[in-house]
Amino acid sequence: MLRKLRISLAFIVFVLMMLLFFDFTGTFHRFFGLLAKVQLMPAILAVNTVIIIALVLLTLLFGRIYCSVICPLGVLQDLISHFSKRGKKRPFNYSKPLTLLRWTIFAAFALLLVFAANYAALIEPYSVFGRIAANIFAPVYKAGNNVLAFFAEKTNSHAFYTTDVWLKSGITLGIAAVSLIVVGFMAWKYGRLYCNSICPVGTVLGLISRFSLFKPIINLEKCTTCGACARKCKSQCIHPKEHTIDYSRCVSCFNCLEACEQDAMKFKFSSNKAPENANRPENKDFSRRSFLSIATAFVAGSTLKAQEDAVDGGLAAIEKKKRPRRTTTLVPPGAQSLRNLNRHCTACGLCISACPNNILCPSNKIEMLMQPEMNYERSFCRPECTECSSVCPTRAIRKLTKEEKSSLQIGHSVWLRQNCLAVRDEINCEACEKHCPCGAISRVPLAADKPDSVKIPVVDTERCIGCGACEYYCPARPFAAIYVEGHENHKFI
Amino acid sequence: MKIKLDKSNHPIESNISLISRRSFFKLFGAGTAASAMYGCGTKTSKTSESQSGSRTDEPPKDKMTCRSNPNTGDTVSLLGYGCMRFPTRKKEGSEEEEIDQELVNQLIDYALAHGVNYFDCSPRYIQGMCEGATGRALARHPRNKFFIATKMSNFDPEKQKRENSIKMYRNSFKELQVDVIDYYLLHSIGGGGMANFNARFIDNGMLDFLKEEREKGTIRNLGFSFHGDVEVYDEMMRWHDEGKVHWDFVQIQLNYVDWQNLNNNKSTDAHYLYDELHRRGIPAVIMEPLLGGRLATLPQYLFLQLKTRRPEESAASWAFRFAGTPDGVLTVLSGMTAMEHLQNNLWSYSPLEHIDKQEDELLAEIAKEYQKYPLVACTNCQYCMPCPYGLNIPGVFMYYNKCVNEGSVPSSSQDKNYRKLRRNFLVGYDRALESIRQADHCINCNKCVPKCPQRIRIPREMRRINDFVEMLKQGKDFGEASGQK
Secondary structure (H helix, E strand, O other): OHHHHHHHHHHHHHHHHHHHHHOOOOOHHHHHHHHHHOOHHHHHHOOOHHHHHHHHHHHHHHOOHHHHHHOHHHHHHHHHHHHOOEOOOEOOOOOOOOHHHHHHHHHHHHHHHHHOHHHHOOOOHHHHHHHHHHHHHHHHHHHHHHHHHHHHHHOOOOOOOOOOOOOOOHHHHHHHHHHHHHHHHHHHHHOOHHHHHOOHHHHHHHHHHOOOOEEEEEOOOOOOOOOHHHHHOOOOOEEOOOOEEOOOOOOOOOHHHHHOOOOOEEEEEOOOOOOOOOOOOOOHHHHHHHHHHHHHHHHOOOOOOOOOOOOOOOOOOOOOOOOOOOOOOOOOOOOOEHHHHHHHOOOOOHHHHHOOOOOEEEOOOHHHOOOEEEOOOOOOOOOOOOHHHHHOOOOOOOOOOHHHHOOEEEEEEEEOHHHOHHHHHOOOOOHHHHHOOOOOEEEEEOOOOOOOOOEEEEEOOOOOOOOOHHHHHOOOOOOOOEEEEEEEEEEEO | OOOOOOOOOHHHHHHHHHHHHHHHHHHHOOOOOHHHOOOOOOHHHHHHHHHHOOOOOOOOOOOOOEEEOOOOOOEEEOEEEEOOOOOEEEOOOOOOEEEOHHHHHHHHHHHHHOOOOEEEOOOOHHHHOHHHHHHHHHOOOOHHHOEEEEEEOOOOHHHHOHHHHHHHHHHHHHHHOOOOEEEEEEEEEOOOHHHHHHHHHHOOOHHHHHHHHHHHOOEEEEEEEEOOOHHHHHHHHHHHHHOOOOOOEEEEEOOOOOOOOOOOOHHHOHHHHHHHHHHHOOOEEEEOOOOOOHHHOOOHHHHHHHHHHOOOOOHHHHHHHHHHOOOOEEEEEEEOOOHHHHHHHHHHEOOEOOOOHHHHHHHHHHHHHHOOOOOOOOOOOOOOOOOOOOOOHHHHHHHHHHHHHHOOOOOOOOOOOHHHHHHHHHHHHHHHOOHHHOHHHOOOOOOOHHHOOOOOOHHHHHHHHHHHHHHHHHOOOOOOOOOOO
16 A cells, blocks of 8 residues: 555656656746755755755655655666566565765765765766756657657647757766666666665665654564565665664665565554664675766767758758857856856756757866856847746756846857958848847947948947847857857846 | 648549549550540540539630730730749758659640640749750640740849850750740849849840840840839830830739739839830730739638639639730739649639629729738749848748738737737747748848849848747737737
C-alpha cells in the first residue's frame, strides 16, 4: 500500500518534472514551477527557509522520502534499476556503508559550493537531472513535437508549432551524457549507490533520517531471517542476519515492507534509539573510480552539428551570425550580477529550457561552465518576457515584473564602425534604430558637415538596456556591426 | 499567386480535374496510353453545351473566343498564356529550383488543344528559365499554331549597354527556338519616368534597333508593357500620334479593381489606359486580370455577393470576363501554374460571356468595397526578389493578404476569439516564412521600391505588417475599445 502510494506519487512528480524541462511554450512553468523550487539544493541557494524547514521536518518524520518521491534523479535511478531487473532476477544484498567516501565527497562539494557553485553542481542531484532532461531528453521531445507540428501543418491545424532544436553547448551536453552514463550505470548495477555515496543531498538527509520518527522496523519476533527484505533493498542497507537497517541510507521506498511475507517489517513510529549500524568500513577503491568517471565529464565534448539553415532558390543566401567576443559575459536580467549568478546558480538549465526566444545557452567559459549566458544570434531578449526569472528555483535569477525588466540594464550596445553597412556600403540601414525598444539608438550623418550623407547609429548607453534587438537585427554578417557588451552588475535605469 | 478554385465548388471541380486529367493523359500521355490517342477527344463536344451551368467535363476545344489583330490580321485567343508562373520543383539533392518541364509540356499541350495560341514570356521570368521552358514545349508543335511574345527586360544598368541589350534580344530567339517573334515588348516602362526610359531604349539606340528589326520582319508586332509613371505612357501615345514610333499593341494592367482605382492616381487607372489605346485603335494586351490571383480569393463577404449572382462560377471567372469584355482587348494573360487554373480559365472564355451592365455595376461596387480592406497590392510577380537582406517580400505580403481575405486577422484585442486568432496568425506566419525571411528583417534600404511594378512602398508595408506582428507578439491591447492603432 505505502509502496504503491510512493510509486504513484514519484511517477507523477517525475513526469511533471520532465515536462517542466521539456516545455517551451511557457505553460507548465506557471503550474508546476514549484516542483523545482522544493528541491533541497535550490531551496538552500535561494535561502528559502520555509522549504528547507519543511524538508527537514519531512525527513525527520518519514526518513528520506524526499529521495524516493521528490528528487527526480532518484526516481530516474529507480526507473533504470527497475528495468535492470535488479532486486528481482538479481537480488540486492547488504553492502557496507561508504561513510568516509561519502563525507569526503561532501566536504569537497561544500568547498566547491562556496568558491565555484557550478562545479559543485556536477554532482548535485537536481541539476544533474536538469542537465540530462534539458540536454538529452528535451531535444527528443521537441523533435517529437516537430513531427506533430509537421502533420498539424498538413491538416491546417494550429495545435502544434515547430520549435528549433539546436545544440546549445557541446560541453554541457557532454557533461549531461557522462552524468547519465555514470548515474545510469550505478543505478543499473547497484540501485541507489549514487545516492548513498556521491549525492551530497543524500548525505545531508541521511544525517537527519537516522533520527526519523517513522521508519521501517523489523519485528524480531516474526522475522525468520529469510533475507527477502534485503534482496529487495535498492539502498543495500538492510543487514538481514543482524536485523539492522542503516537508516542514513534508507530512502523510505517501502519495497521491504511488501517483500516480507512474515509481516515482520513495519513502517511505524519508533522512539529514537541510536542507529544500530556501528561498523563503517572504508572503500577507497570505489572512490577513485567514481572520481575518475566524474572527471571525464570535463573533457567530454560533442561533435553534434547544429541544424543547417535551408535557403530557397529565389531567396538571397543568408550567412549565419557569429557570436561576438564579449569582454563581460551577458547574463539574464534578474541575475543582478555575474557574481550573484555564479554563486547561486546550480546550472540545472531550467531557464535555458524555458527561454522562448532561444537566446540562453549554457556557458562554455571555465569560470561559469554550464551556467546560463545570453547570445543574440537567434533572437533578442524581449523586454516584455520574464520567463527565465520566473522559473529559476535558486533565485540566481530573481523574479522580475515586466515593468522592471524593461528598465533593467544588463549591458550596453557597442557600435563597430568597420562592420556597419552605412560605412562599408553606404546603405541607409535603419535596422538597429527601428528595433531599439528604449530609443537608445539614433542615427546621425556619417560626415558631420554633410547632413545628407548616410547615417550611422549612435548609442545612448544610459538608456540602453542590453536587450540585443540591435545586434540580432543588424544585417552585417557574420559579425554584427552593433553588439551588446555585458555588465558585471545589472542596474535599473 | 496561384489562381485558386473557389472552395464551395471544390468537390465538383476536383472531380473534373480527375476526369479531365485522365482523358488528357490518354490524349497526350507519352508512351503509356498511346493507343488511346484522340480516343475520347470527341466526348467533350457533347457535354460542352452545359458549360454555362455546372461543369461536368473538361472545357470545350472549339469554343475559344478569339480577337483579330488589326495590324497583322492574327487571330489571337482571348486567353493568353502568361509563362511567368510555370510550375517549378527542387532540383534533386539541391536547394535550387528548376522548371518542371514535364508539367509545362502538359499544360502547353492542353492549352493549344483548347484554342490558346498566345504565349507571353520574358528573359527575366522564373529566374531566367521561362523562355527556355516555353521554347522546349512549343518546339513540339507546328510554328503556325502559336504566337510568341517576349520582352526587352534590360532593367539592370549593365544590361542597358547596347551590346548587352542586343545580346538579350538575340538570346530570346535561341531560347524560344524561333526565327520570328510575333510580339516584342519594351518590358515594363514607366517606372523611373522618362529618364529611365531614355537610358533603356533611347540613349543606347535600342528603340531604333527594334524598329529596324520590325522592318526586317523578325519582329511582327512591336509594343510595350506599362507600369508606373503615367507621364511615360502619355509620351508614348504622343510619339504614336506624331508617327515617331508606331505601337502595334500595348500591354496594360486591367481588372475590375484597377478600372477606376480609388486609392491611386490615374497612372494605374485602367479605364484611362484602355481608352487611350482604344481611341487610337491600338490593341490592348491585358495583364494582371486577377491581380496575381488576389481576385480569385476575395474576402468572404464580397465572394458571396458574386456567388449569389452566379452560384456555379468562380470568383476568378468574373475577373476574366471583365477583362475580356472590352472589344479593344486582344488577349488576356494569365499565369497558370496548375491544370486546374488552366481549365477554370478556359471555361471563362470558351466562349466569353460579356459582362452586362448590371454585372458591371456589381463589380464596380465590389471593387469599391475591396479597396477598403487593408490588403497589400502585391501580385507576387517576384520582380523585387531576391531581396539583398534575405526577406521573402512577396511571401510576407501573400501571407498577410491571405489572412485578411480569410478574416483571420484579429481586429482588436477585445475580439471574442482574439487568443485563438493571435496564435493562428503567429504560428501560420512562422510556417509560411522562416524567421530570417520575415518582415522584421527589412532594413529600409529601399532597393526594392523602384523594382515594384505595383509601386508598393515595400519598406513601409513591411513596417506596417511587422508593427502588427509585434503587437500580437507582445500581447498589447489594440483595436477600437482601447482606442489605439
